[in-house]
Amino acid sequence: MDRRTYLRSLAATGAATTTTATAGCLGVLGAGGAEGTVLGPPERDLSEASHPSYGDEMPHITVPDPITGEEVSTEGLEGERAVLWTSFYTNCPDGVCPALILRLRRAQEYAAEQGFGDEAAFLALTFDPERDTAEVLREYAGQRGVDLGAGNWHFLRPESYERGQELMDEEFGLVIEKRDADEYQNIEYRFPHVGIILLANEDGIVERVYPRGPQTDVERIVDDFERVVTA
Amino acid sequence: MRRRHLLAGLASVGALGGAGAVATGGVPDALGGGDAPEPIEPVTLDTIEAPGSRDGEVTLPAPDRPTFVDFFATWCKPCVEQMPDLAEAHDRIGDEALFVSVTPQDVGGSVSEEKVVNWWRENDGDWLVAADVTTALAARLNVGGYPSARAIDASGRVRWATSGTHTTEELVEGIERALDR
Numbered sequence: 001m002d003r004r005t006y007l008r009s010l011a012a013t014g015a016a017t018t019t020t021a022t023a024g025c026l027g028v029l030g031a032g033g034a035e036g037t038v039l040g041p042p043e044r045d046l047s048e049a050s051h052p053s054y055g056d057e058m059p060h061i062t063v064p065d066p067i068t069g070e071e072v073s074t075e076g077l078e079g080e081r082a083v084l085w086t087s088f089y090t091n092c093p094d095g096v097c098p099a100l101i102l103r104l105r106r107a108q109e110y111a112a113e114q115g116f117g118d119e120a121a122f123l124a125l126t127f128d129p130e131r132d133t134a135e136v137l138r139e140y141a142g143q144r145g146v147d148l149g150a151g152n153w154h155f156l157r158p159e160s161y162e163r164g165q166e167l168m169d170e171e172f173g174l175v176i177e178k179r180d181a182d183e184y185q186n187i188e189y190r191f192p193h194v195g196i197i198l199l200a201n202e203d204g205i206v207e208r209v210y211p212r213g214p215q216t217d218v219e220r221i222v223d224d225f226e227r228v229v230t231a
Numbered sequence: 232m233r234r235r236h237l238l239a240g241l242a243s244v245g246a247l248g249g250a251g252a253v254a255t256g257g258v259p260d261a262l263g264g265g266d267a268p269e270p271i272e273p274v275t276l277d278t279i280e281a282p283g284s285r286d287g288e289v290t291l292p293a294p295d296r297p298t299f300v301d302f303f304a305t306w307c308k309p310c311v312e313q314m315p316d317l318a319e320a321h322d323r324i325g326d327e328a329l330f331v332s333v334t335p336q337d338v339g340g341s342v343s344e345e346k347v348v349n350w351w352r353e354n355d356g357d358w359l360v361a362a363d364v365t366t367a368l369a370a371r372l373n374v375g376g377y378p379s380a381r382a383i384d385a386s387g388r389v390r391w392a393t394s395g396t397h398t399t400e401e402l403v404e405g406i407e408r409a410l411d412r
Contacts, residue, residue: 094376095375095376095377095394095395096376098304098307098375098376098377099374099375099376102335102366102369102374102375105366106366106367106369106370109365109366109367113365141341142337142341142342143304143305143306143336143341143342144306144336145335145336145337145340145341145342145364145366186308214375214376215373215375217373218366218369218370218371218373218374219370219371219373222370
């Protein structure tokens with residue numbers, strides 16, 4: 001089922017993606033990359049995918065952070081912080097979400113060690129707001145070692161499941177569907193999903209999308225992120 | 232030899248069905264059968280005072296001998312299921328490699344050491360257990376889901392990388408791959 005969703009998301013290309021020129025541009029910050037990017041083009045061109053990719057604008061979303069009580073807006077972070085974004089849910093039964101969260105957490109830890117934590121934002125959007133309440137998210141953060149006190153980590157919790165589904169589809173090109181979870185003992189329903197991590201620079205331009213986020217080399221993500229933040 | 236092992240590894244991943252191994256793809260790309268993975272730069276972690284373990288430090292991977300690392304977490308249910316096979320594997324082959332379980336949790340911070348010790352005791356752990364509070368080791372070994380296992384040879388090269396639960400046989404075979412060289 002994961003596979004089908006993934007293929008569908010790959011098939012739904014075109015319209016939503018704003019493809020930017022990839023070569024020959026006078027990049028504002030870097031050389032040889034798309035306009036406004038720090039990093040050069042990725043090894044694999046993902047511009048045909050339904051989700052945002054290299055050189056695209058980071059989707060402008062405004063979603064409540066239930067722990068701080070703020071409305072977090074990606075546009076509001078522009079000019080201030082580079083962003084690592086992922087989507088997940090705490091009941092994720094299959095290891096995808098822990099791997100995604102570990103990658104963001106490692107980047108958060110590294111940013112703190114290197115002193116650029118205030119130029120970074122880590123956004124973890126749950127598409128299961130019914131179960132992922134403020135209390136559940138806070139406990140999850142504790143178990144996983146996320147540093148909520150650093151002020152740069154936000155859990156994003158859409159107002160409703162439908163709103164989250166709409167956000168994921170319209171803004172990120174990712175299809176989320178609630179399925180029953182008979183094969184798992186502890187949960188009633190689950191969401192087969194593609195584990196994606198997005199890296200956007202402080203100007204809100206996507207520098208990297210890691211479409212197989214859970215398998216992507218942790219140090220590669222951290223290294224890309226550092227290069228973008230400290231450029 | 233390598234090829235046979237790789238195929239065996241894939242088969243065991245398949246047998247796990249919907250569990251962690253499938254979701255995280257098992258063997259990372261970097262290991263895709265390449266003959267000469269780069270050595271992993273060692274990280275020093277604090278160890279935990281618990282049955283079979285002691286309060287102190289450990290450098291992983293060990294600089295001069297094979298190392299087996301099991302990544303677990305106290306919130307991870309499959310990790311509980313994995314413990315009897317790990318214990319059996321430790322009994323059979325634990326003398327031939329540095330055998331250690333590592334949690335990437337913020338032990339001493341958001342998760343108390345006592346909680347980890349209790350988990351360890353309840354699940355009959357009886358070998359070295361360490362805390363990777365900065366996830367530096369998990370990052371170097373590119374951990375996906377939990378449990379995850381890595382068998383690393385004496386030169387610091389990863390010879391077996393997997394996630395999801397495994398039988399004793401699979402664990403022993405995986406560790407043996409790091410002893411060959």
